[in-house]
Amino acid sequence: MMQRYNLRLSDKEYEGLKQKSSETERSINDLIREAIREYLKQETQG
Known part of the structure; x- marks a missing residue:
């Protein structure tokens, strides 16, 4: 099952993700x- 999550990004973060x-x-x-x-x-591997 998948859960939905609303994520807010800065313009710079969004543009970087869009480029990638x-x-x-x-x-x-x-x-x-x-x-x-x-x-x-x-995190789980320490």
Whole structure:
């Protein structure tokens, strides 16, 4: 099951994500989810 979350970004953050999305041909949602997974992985590994 997936949960919905409303995220606010600065213009600079959004433009950076939009650029990375275009470069990688991946959605902004996919990039954010990957970053969260990587962050949680690092946090649990200590």
